[in-house]
Amino acid sequence: MTLSTPAASIANVAVEGTAFHFDKLYGYRIPVELMGQVQPGCRVVVPFGMGNRKRQGLVMSLGETADVEKIKPLHSLLDEKPVLSQELLQLAAWLKQKTYCTTFESAKAMLPAGINVNLSVSYCAAPDVDPEKLETLSDDGKRLVEMLRRSRAMVTRSRLLKVMGLDEKSRLPDELAEQGVIMRSDSAVRRVGDLTVRMARLCDPQSAEELLSGSDLTPKQKNVVRFLQEAGTASIKEIGYFAFCGPGVVTALERKGVVLCYQHQVYRNPFRDQVQGPASPIQLTQSQQDVFDRLLAQIRAGGGVSLLHGITGSGKTQVFLRLAQEVVESGRSVIVMVPEISLTPQTMQLFYTRFGSRVAVIHSGLSLGERLDEWKRIKNGEAPVIVGTRSAVFAPCENIGLIIMDEEQESSYKSEAAPRFHAKDVAKFRAKWHKAQLLLCSATPSLTSYYAAKQGRYSLHQLKERYGDAVLPKVEIVDMRGESPGSGSISEALREALEQNLEAGNQSILLLNRRGYNTFASCLSCGEVISCPYCSISMTYHAANGRLMCHYCGHSQEVPSVCPHCGEGHIQYTGFGTQRVEQELQELLPSARIVRMDTDTTMSHLSHESKLKAFAQGQYDIMIGTQMVAKGLDFEKVTLVGVILADQPLYNDDYRSYERTFALLTQVVGRAGRRGTKGRAIIQTYIPDHPILHLAAAQDYEAFYETEIATRKMMLYPPFCDICMVGFLGIKEQKVADSAHYFLQRFADAASRDYSDLPLQVLGPAPASIARVNGKYRYRLIVKCRDGRRFRQLMALLLTDFGKKREYSDVTAFADMNPEGIL
Ligand SMILES: Nc1ncnc2c1ncn2[C@@H]1O[C@H](COP(=O)(O)OP(=O)(O)OP(=O)(O)O)[C@@H](O)[C@H]1O
Ligand SMILES: [Zn+2]
Numbered sequence: 001m002t003l004s005t006p007a008a009s010i011a012n013v014a015v016e017g018t019a020f021h022f023d024k025l026y027g028y029r030i031p032v033e034l035m036g037q038v039q040p041g042c043r044v045v046v047p048f049g050m051g052n053r054k055r056q057g058l059v060m061s062l063g064e065t066a067d068v069e070k071i072k073p074l075h076s077l078l079d080e081k082p083v084l085s086q087e088l089l090q091l092a093a094w095l096k097q098k099t100y101c102t103t104f105e106s107a108k109a110m111l112p113a114g115i116n117v118n119l120s121v122s123y124c125a126a127p128d129v130d131p132e133k134l135e136t137l138s139d140d141g142k143r144l145v146e147m148l149r150r151s152r153a154m155v156t157r158s159r160l161l162k163v164m165g166l167d168e169k170s171r172l173p174d175e176l177a178e179q180g181v182i183m184r185s186d187s188a189v190r191r192v193g194d195l196t197v198r199m200a201r202l203c204d205p206q207s208a209e210e211l212l213s214g215s216d217l218t219p220k221q222k223n224v225v226r227f228l229q230e231a232g233t234a235s236i237k238e239i240g241y242f243a244f245c246g247p248g249v250v251t252a253l254e255r256k257g258v259v260l261c262y263q264h265q266v267y268r269n270p271f272r273d274q275v276q277g278p279a280s281p282i283q284l285t286q287s288q289q290d291v292f293d294r295l296l297a298q299i300r301a302g303g304g305v306s307l308l309h310g311i312t313g314s315g316k317t318q319v320f321l322r323l324a325q326e327v328v329e330s331g332r333s334v335i336v337m338v339p340e341i342s343l344t345p346q347t348m349q350l351f352y353t354r355f356g357s358r359v360a361v362i363h364s365g366l367s368l369g370e371r372l373d374e375w376k377r378i379k380n381g382e383a384p385v386i387v388g389t390r391s392a393v394f395a396p397c398e399n400i401g402l403i404i405m406d407e408e409q410e411s412s413y414k415s416e417a418a419p420r421f422h423a424k425d426v427a428k429f430r431a432k433w434h435k436a437q438l439l440l441c442s443a444t445p446s447l448t449s450y451y452a453a454k455q456g457r458y459s460l461h462q463l464k465e466r467y468g469d470a471v472l473p474k475v476e477i478v479d480m481r482g483e484s485p486g487s488g489s490i491s492e493a494l495r496e497a498l499e500q501n502l503e504a505g506n507q508s509i510l511l512l513n514r515r516g517y518n519t520f521a522s523c524l525s526c527g528e529v530i531s532c533p534y535c536s537i538s539m540t541y542h543a544a545n546g547r548l549m550c551h552y553c554g555h556s557q558e559v560p561s562v563c564p565h566c567g568e569g570h571i572q573y574t575g576f577g578t579q580r581v582e583q584e585l586q587e588l589l590p591s592a593r594i595v596r597m598d599t600d601t602t603m604s605h606l607s608h609e610s611k612l613k614a615f616a617q618g619q620y621d622i623m624i625g626t627q628m629v630a631k632g633l634d635f636e637k638v639t640l641v642g643v644i645l646a647d648q649p650l651y652n653d654d655y656r657s658y659e660r661t662f663a664l665l666t667q668v669v670g671r672a673g674r675r676g677t678k679g680r681a682i683i684q685t686y687i688p689d690h691p692i693l694h695l696a697a698a699q700d701y702e703a704f705y706e707t708e709i710a711t712r713k714m715m716l717y718p719p720f721c722d723i724c725m726v727g728f729l730g731i732k733e734q735k736v737a738d739s740a741h742y743f744l745q746r747f748a749d750a751a752s753r754d755y756s757d758l759p760l761q762v763l764g765p766a767p768a769s770i771a772r773v774n775g776k777y778r779y780r781l782i783v784k785c786r787d788g789r790r791f792r793q794l795m796a797l798l799l800t801d802f803g804k805k806r807e808y809s810d811v812t813a814f815a816d817m818n819p820e821g822i823l
């Protein structure tokens with residue numbers, strides 16, 4: 001006879017590293033000593049699989065069972081308090097359904113990367129400890145401190161316990177850390193940060209698996225790759241601590257082109273220590289005030305979703321800043337999402353001046369320690385204003401009143417790796433839970449959002465005029481076919497305008513959506529284009545390092561002296577990228593001070609922020625860059641905007657290419673003339689009659705919307721359906737193709753048998769538009785569908801079935817609902 005079982009004797013755990021097709025919650029017995037301490041939302045270590053290998057897991061719920069003795073016990077508990085709230089646990093479960101990932105993957109996306117690598121906690125001695133305090137320690141305690149003092153590096157937890165002869169579960173190190181005589185790795189790491197930190201990241205995170213299974217890297221180097229795969233970005237010091245290596249290993253990886261190193265300005269120093277204010281109260285204009293009043297009323301009435309559509313420079317930022325203030329004062333939290341933090345140091349500045357240390361920042365450019373730091377401040381309720389990129393939507397705040405998504409149409413809000421979520425969906429989930437307001441803002445809303453607003457599902461608020469005396473700039477379209485051949489990438493008209501602007505002491509912004517110097521290199525004799533050995537894409541020449549680089553996998557190589565294809569001839573370069581235009585410009589306007597902004601330069605010594613600052617202070621005349629110069633920037637003296645070539649995005653074979661081109665052009669044009677002087681914009685193109693260019697030139701969103709929505713309806717594209725892309729990746733092309741056909745077959749069977757009620761339209765399988773990336777062949781299937789419960793059931797079933805199929809075990813399949821990029 002068994003005694004009556006105590007409540008909650010079982011923890012249902014989402015385990016790390018499971019595959020989608022065998023992901024479920026696994027029940028573990030809670031050992032007596034942990035009874036009452038294990039709570040949903042705590043991380044645990046559990047024995048898993050046949051070998052009972054230890055894995056991390058997250059407790060999703062507690063339960064009971066009669067046969068508790070037959071069940072494997074938990075190994076240990078990692079958190080004393082839950083790291084995820086009940087709300088976020090439910091969100092994790094929901095994300096799994098919605099994005100076809102494992103529960104652990106979705107939970108992990110909500111936690112700061114730093115928290116995940118803490119499994120191998122390490123310690124070091126604390127500096128300047130009062131000797132009297134040491135005297136009060138137990139003998140073991142003294143011994144432990146002494147040992148750490150003698151060691152010059154961090155000591156991992158397991159090693160420390162072993163050397164000390166302590167039990168695996170001993171709390172001694174943590175107790176000592178709490179007393180401040182030693183330091184745990186996470187806090188220790190944070191204390192070493194100075195003003196600039198050398199940071200590293202993988203050149204191409206997608207190739208990490210490849211590198212890890214290959215033999216090109218030493219075991220130490222693999223450690224670093226594995227760590228960076230987990231952490232995303234980390235400082236060299238952190239890498240040293242967590243991947244146990246010296247900086248030499250990182251340098252070697254940098255030379256191999258595996259990691260990229262750059263200087264990072266520690267965010268907290270410029271901002272956090274800054275005292276709040278002096279911010280004069282915002283005086284809204286009448287139309288801004290009307291929008292503000294209505295939104296505030298909505299927030300007070302229990303929230304909902306609304307779209308703030310205001311032309312460029314109309315003061316959307318001011319409106320949501322005021323709202324944020326109001327919400328914070330009422331004791332609730334505000335999450336503000338921006339597409340890319342580095343894009344908007346100006347927005348950051350606005351928030352810091354208003355809210356001071358009550359602001360927390362979340363974005364991937366922060367070091368691990370900083371990310372953990374911010375996460376804790378939010379969790380402790382110290383920072384009710386959270387500003388950040390996509391992952392800020394998971395901020396661990398309790399009482400959310402308002403979630404703002406600035407530039408809501410941006411593709412960076414969609415995650416392209418598991419969990420493949422869109423921040424907007426997550427924001428809706430959270431807004432609903434908290435009875436909060438989700439406010440989408442843009443001058444060029446996504447068609448889907450605008451449609452929803454027109455349908456009455458979102459409340460629509462509009463700002464139709466620029467603030468103050470400012471008006472929208474005048475736009476000219478320049479036909480590049482009329483330019484003399486060989487005259488370069490800048491038309492006579494644009495050159496003249498730049499010159500005039502320079503003489504008038506004003507600033508200009510030039511947009512070119514291509515990094516690098518020349519776009520490709522080809523052989524004069526045989527005409528062969530030099531392409532990446534791992535991807536079916538041509539290599540780009542970069543003048544900065546004199547190498548050819550692949551923008552897909554990050555592979556770089558020296559420029560060959562003879563053609564690798566025919567063995568003779570010499571290599572010519574064609575096309576132009578930002579680097580080349582910069583040089584051309586310098587020759588045309590020798591006195592102009594030019595600053596270039598693209599992902600190549602932002603990784604270099606001068607940070608993005610300092611460049612923007614210098615430009616704002618008038619240290620440069622012309623800013624040239626990729627799309628990062630197009631959005632959100634607000635410079636007083638910019639009166640001219642030039643678009644070097646507007647055509648490229650129009651040829652992109654995605655149904656959203658018009659939408660994106662329209663948005664990009666409208667946004668970049670909108671950078672000009674944001675104060676009194678009327679601005680001017682010049683768009684260069686080889687297709688001057690294209691209707692989208694004219695709509696963008698007129699900055700007429702409404703007209704654009706009407707034509708585009710009609711096309712979408714006719715062709716059946718979102719918002720009139722959802723698009724689910726199923727991707728297949730593998731080393732052997734035939735296998736990948738076969739597997740995609742197999743999947744289609746199964747799909748067709750199920751759809752005609754048990755799911756005949758679903759409206760479905762399947763295209764493919766076809767090779768991806770870039771058929772090979774990083775040595776992997778890619779096939780895709782496009783499914784037009786309705787993203788509802790039944791469809792998700794079907795897709796989950798098919799993916800599970802596919803995962804179990806031995807024959808295709810070397811092919812990875814995944815489903816991505818409404819992806820931003822179609823393979
Ligand atoms: N009520 C106001 N009081 C003072 N300045 C304002 C006000 N409204 C707008 N401005 C100023 O006008 C400029 C444009 O405003 P803001 O940047 O908020 O526009 P936006 O709608 O977010 O523009 P975009 O979509 O182009 O980024 C800013 O310099 C801002 O400081
Ligand atoms: Zn490549």
